[in-house]
Amino acid sequence: MPRRSWLLFAVLLLAASPATAQNVQSVLQATAIAMGMESLTSIRYSGTGWRGRVGQNVAPDRDWPRVELTSYTRTIDFETMSSKEEYVLEQGGRATSLVAGDHAWALDAQGQSLPQPALAEVRRLEILLTPWGFIKGAMAPGANPTMVTRQEYGGRSTVISFIAFGKYRVNGTINPEGMLERVQTWVPNAVVGDMYYENVYTQYREVGGVQIPRFHQHQDYDDGANLPNVSGGDHAFGLETVSELQANVANAALTVPTDVQRASIPPVRVDSQRLADGVWLIGGGSHHSVAIEFEDHVAVIEAPLNEGRSLAVIDEVYRLIPSKPIRFIVTTHHHWDHLGGLRAYVHEGATVITHESNKPYYQEVLRAGPWLLEPDRLSLYPPEEWSEGYIFETVNEKYVLADQTRTVELHHVQGLGHVAGMLLAYLPAEKILVQADLHSDQQQAPNASSRTLLRTLQRLDLDVETIVGIHGSPASLSSFVEFIGGGR
Numbered sequence: 001m002p003r004r005s006w007l008l009f010a011v012l013l014l015a016a017s018p019a020t021a022q023n024v025q026s027v028l029q030a031t032a033i034a035m036g037m038e039s040l041t042s043i044r045y046s047g048t049g050w051r052g053r054v055g056q057n058v059a060p061d062r063d064w065p066r067v068e069l070t071s072y073t074r075t076i077d078f079e080t081m082s083s084k085e086e087y088v089l090e091q092g093g094r095a096t097s098l099v100a101g102d103h104a105w106a107l108d109a110q111g112q113s114l115p116q117p118a119l120a121e122v123r124r125l126e127i128l129l130t131p132w133g134f135i136k137g138a139m140a141p142g143a144n145p146t147m148v149t150r151q152e153y154g155g156r157s158t159v160i161s162f163i164a165f166g167k168y169r170v171n172g173t174i175n176p177e178g179m180l181e182r183v184q185t186w187v188p189n190a191v192v193g194d195m196y197y198e199n200v201y202t203q204y205r206e207v208g209g210v211q212i213p214r215f216h217q218h219q220d221y222d223d224g225a226n227l228p229n230v231s232g233g234d235h236a237f238g239l240e241t242v243s244e245l246q247a248n249v250a251n252a253a254l255t256v257p258t259d260v261q262r263a264s265i266p267p268v269r270v271d272s273q274r275l276a277d278g279v280w281l282i283g284g285g286s287h288h289s290v291a292i293e294f295e296d297h298v299a300v301i302e303a304p305l306n307e308g309r310s311l312a313v314i315d316e317v318y319r320l321i322p323s324k325p326i327r328f329i330v331t332t333h334h335h336w337d338h339l340g341g342l343r344a345y346v347h348e349g350a351t352v353i354t355h356e357s358n359k360p361y362y363q364e365v366l367r368a369g370p371w372l373l374e375p376d377r378l379s380l381y382p383p384e385e386w387s388e389g390y391i392f393e394t395v396n397e398k399y400v401l402a403d404q405t406r407t408v409e410l411h412h413v414q415g416l417g418h419v420a421g422m423l424l425a426y427l428p429a430e431k432i433l434v435q436a437d438l439h440s441d442q443q444q445a446p447n448a449s450s451r452t453l454l455r456t457l458q459r460l461d462l463d464v465e466t467i468v469g470i471h472g473s474p475a476s477l478s479s480f481v482e483f484i485g486g487g488r
């Protein structure tokens, strides 16, 4: 490069970098002023809205089921990074979720604290996703925000981005009117990996000098741009009307209860129980699996929760039934709490058996694209069989797994309100029925799902002695029939 242009290049470089940094800070300053938050240290606001039950949609292409909130109050202290959210549900009941620094917890109906150590990081991140939290996070020392502009929201918008806690990219879009309109990030999720998470802020209005918007939150994508839409769940939270706002609340900082301070993420526990010759219930957590031995392989029913749970269950299966591969993983339904371990079984070489209506969604879930936040084995080491696509067997109304040693029937549960595409398993020789979310011995009263289970047993004329739930303890058929008949 000739000397002169090299010099010019160096001068331009010098001029460019500080000017950009300067720009980001001045855009953030201007936005803070527009939002009336220059001296804001804490905030409390109340209103009415709704919550989406994330991962619990009736079918994969449908939105998260909505729960109306007759009242919602949130108090945030930005200095101590603490937040308290109180929900009153229209159908009855209330919920409180809290975070302070590295500690997260909930309050039960009696006001007792329930430690939630695994949720602390994302809950702390959620403070930075509020309009005021984003601006504060981007302006914090060491945040090193970057800035780009683009044509959006009817004019030139500015996207400011920083990395929170050394891990999460947080983007905030400032619209042409100078207000923060959208904050987006990605959080780790056992089913979909780096899950898209965004808050949309519109219709700002001033209350006591501070600007407060309408809140509208998405968790995961509605894949409506691609037809057929295989993944419809997205609406996670909305605050439609804000009735009260208080800035700089006295005593907004939370005190962390002692049991919450001491809590750590409990290790995965696995307890197995022999149900019949070669049939094992693998419990020890909130969701069980069932292992069934065949002559030269094993079938497992249900891969719940997450990879950690499934790897522990897989180890236990190999301990109980040594030197036979797990050839099949049967999944009862697509709800996320029953699905988070599926990828671990596919990595292990198992074929997935599901109702045919779930296949397009499961293909999405089992994509071995990179998971950057919390990589699992399938994303890190995608196996050959996966890339060839030979990983599914689908069930319409009935499917039979059998060899000379054993028969397992899989049946579709029709007319169920809980979820579409639900399967149950029936072992005719052992007279065992395995089901998820239709009935549990912990249940207080019969509901539509337990009545559907009874109707299904009658319709299929199954000779059952023991009902094994993915939740709760095995129960006799007679106690189930009595429970449905008389209540308890």
Ligand SMILES: [Zn+2]
Binding pocket: 333, 335, 338, 418, 419, 437
């Ligand atoms: Zn379910």
Ligand SMILES: [Zn+2]
Binding pocket: 337, 338, 436, 437, 471
């Ligand atoms: Zn369940």
